[in-house]
Amino acid sequence: MFSLKTLQTRKQWSNWAETAQGPFEEFFTPRKVEELQEIVGNAFKEGKRIRVIGASHSFSPIALPEEFCLSLHEMRGLASINKECGEATFWGGTYLYEIGPLLKEHGFALENMGDIQEQTIAGAVSTGTHGTGITLGSISSQVVAWEWIDGRGEYHVHRREGQDDTLANSLHVSLGLLGILVRVTLKVLPLYSLKVKTFRATIEEGIASWKKDLSQFRHLEWFWFPGTNLLQVKQMEAISPVPQKKWEKTVSTISKTVVDNQAFYVLSEICRRNPKRTQWVSEFSAKNIPNRIETGYSYELFATPRKVKFYESEIAIPIEHFLECLEELMEGLKNNPFFVHFPVECRFVKGETGFLNPNHQQNSAFLAFHMYKGMSYEPYFEWIWNVMEKYNGRPHWGKMNNLTKDKIYTLYPKWDSFQAEREKFDPNGTYLNKYFRTLM
Numbered sequence: 089m090f091s092l093k094t095l096q097t098r099k100q101w102s103n104w105a106e107t108a109q110g111p112f113e114e115f116f117t118p119r120k121v122e123e124l125q126e127i128v129g130n131a132f133k134e135g136k137r138i139r140v141i142g143a144s145h146s147f148s149p150i151a152l153p154e155e156f157c158l159s160l161h162e163m164r165g166l167a168s169i170n171k172e173c174g175e176a177t178f179w180g181g182t183y184l185y186e187i188g189p190l191l192k193e194h195g196f197a198l199e200n201m202g203d204i205q206e207q208t209i210a211g212a213v214s215t216g217t218h219g220t221g222i223t224l225g226s227i228s229s230q231v232v233a234w235e236w237i238d239g240r241g242e243y244h245v246h247r248r249e250g251q252d253d254t255l256a257n258s259l260h261v262s263l264g265l266l267g268i269l270v271r272v273t274l275k276v277l278p279l280y281s282l283k284v285k286t287f288r289a290t291i292e293e294g295i296a297s298w299k300k301d302l303s304q305f306r307h308l309e310w311f312w313f314p315g316t317n318l319l320q321v322k323q324m325e326a327i328s329p330v331p332q333k334k335w336e337k338t339v340s341t342i343s344k345t346v347v348d349n350q351a352f353y354v355l356s357e358i359c360r361r362n363p364k365r366t367q368w369v370s371e372f373s374a375k376n377i378p379n380r381i382e383t384g385y386s387y388e389l390f391a392t393p394r395k396v397k398f399y400e401s402e403i404a405i406p407i408e409h410f411l412e413c414l415e416e417l418m419e420g421l422k423n424n425p426f427f428v429h430f431p432v433e434c435r436f437v438k439g440e441t442g443f444l445n446p447n448h449q450q451n452s453a454f455l456a457f458h459m460y461k462g463m464s465y466e467p468y469f470e471w472i473w474n475v476m477e478k479y480n481g482r483p484h485w486g487k488m489n490n491l492t493k494d495k496i497y498t499l500y501p502k503w504d505s506f507q508a509e510r511e512k513f514d515p516n517g518t519y520l521n522k523y524f525r526t527l528m
């Protein structure tokens with residue numbers, strides 16, 4: 089569990105899923121840019137490596153600290169807002185759940201969000217955290233300017249200058265490798281609400297209306313239950329701003345906490361103790377997909393509580409291969425050989441210019457695969473990675489993956505350009521942890 093106090097006293101870091109953990113020497117929570125610069129400057133002189141953590145919600149070891157561990161927990165909030173341009177500058181440590189209410193006070197909202205809001209803005213931006221919507225990019229695509237401290241402790245600011253801006257395309261998803269983001273400026277939209285419809289459909293029904301739904305709804309998301317032909321479909325439309333009604337919020341909170349989390353936890357425990365029950369659980373969950381219609385401010389509805397812990401890998405493929413890939417997955421998972429009861433989450437995201445975006449220059453389908461924490465995930469993920477490789481799948485950096493140096497070269501045509509920027513801003517590799525050293 090993420091706790092600054094525990095980090096301070098135990099000097100031991102772990103991520104949310106406990107898939108990456110290890111000790112470090114010193115913990116820092118600077119309050120000012122100058123203080124942060126001094127810490128980095130000292131690390132540079134002493135040859136110490138630094139890793140900055142956000143909310144530690146990445147599954148891969150990208151945030152794993154070794155010597156200096158640093159958090160921007162004390163550097164949070166709205167730094168400034170330019171209402172005329174629709175731009176808001178946030179301190180890097182701001183949690184996503186703080187952003188919605190802060191922007192609402194000024195009549196604005198984020199363009200899009202993912203399915204939880206526990207992450208920090210800098211952590212989310214650094215990995216290309218995304219939601220769904222084929223006309224929309226990830227949270228990184230909402231950034232118009234970055235302020236950061238490089239590997240020597242020097243302050244930089246850069247404003248995006250069009251599609252071919254090499255520095256902006258490197259900063260776009262930078263994994264904390266160009267420096268520590270202290271503030272980011274986001275393009276924001278006038279406050280809006282969402283109408284969210286969730287229902288069950290057969291996969292045949294989903295496929296028949298997929299293309300139409302993709303263009304008709306601002307956001308479209310599928311959860312396919314392995315070993316079944318059933319989907320939970322989520323369609324979201326933007327509407328004029330109205331808060332969620334009190335009674336609707338109460339019903340929704342109970343339903344999401346009790347049904348989606350507590351009941352799912354019990355079902356997951358059944359699977360862990362007796363994996364042979366997994367297929368039954370997958371079918372049971374699919375048959376009990378609730379029908380829901382909700383309206384409320386966008387930030388109230390994008391995210392849902394995720395209390396049941398899991399391991400996750402997520403891969404982006406060119407959108408034109410989505411249906412073919414899904415068919416292959418359905419065939420391979422027909423008899424549920426890997427004992428998986430978590431649904432496969434399918435989201436659709438517009439291509440982006442960021443050199444390290446999994447959806448770099450291609451509209452993409454992101455398929456996310458989950459396994460209940462405590463159950464064996466290796467055979468499932470190995471199989472998935474082999475299947476997704478055929479479609480030139482690029483993994484989400486913040487999730488479990490099988491990336492190697494060679495694979496990165498094949499998948500990311502602009503890796504060398506990113507590396508050149510990284511070497512400029514971090515010549516001594518102050519920000520490289522062991523995981524990244526093996527990938528460079």
Ligand SMILES: Cc1cc2nc3c(=O)[nH]c(=O)nc-3n(C[C@H](O)[C@H](O)[C@H](O)COP(=O)(O)OP(=O)(O)OC[C@H]3O[C@@H](n4cnc5c(N)ncnc54)[C@H](O)[C@@H]3O)c2cc1C
Nearest residue numbers: 142143144145146202203207208210211217218264269486
């Ligand atoms: C339950 C759950 C649900 C999730 N849902 C989604 C989803 O819907 N969509 C999606 O795309 N992803 C999702 N993720 C993944 C998650 O959004 C990313 O891994 C994200 O990076 C985590 O943000 P964080 O603040 O926890 O950063 P961390 O995991 O702590 O760090 C991530 C990276 O950012 C770097 N970093 C952190 N702060 C800074 C900074 N100030 N400056 C520079 N670099 C920094 C770290 O060094 C590290 O490399 C989910 C993860 C979990 C556990």
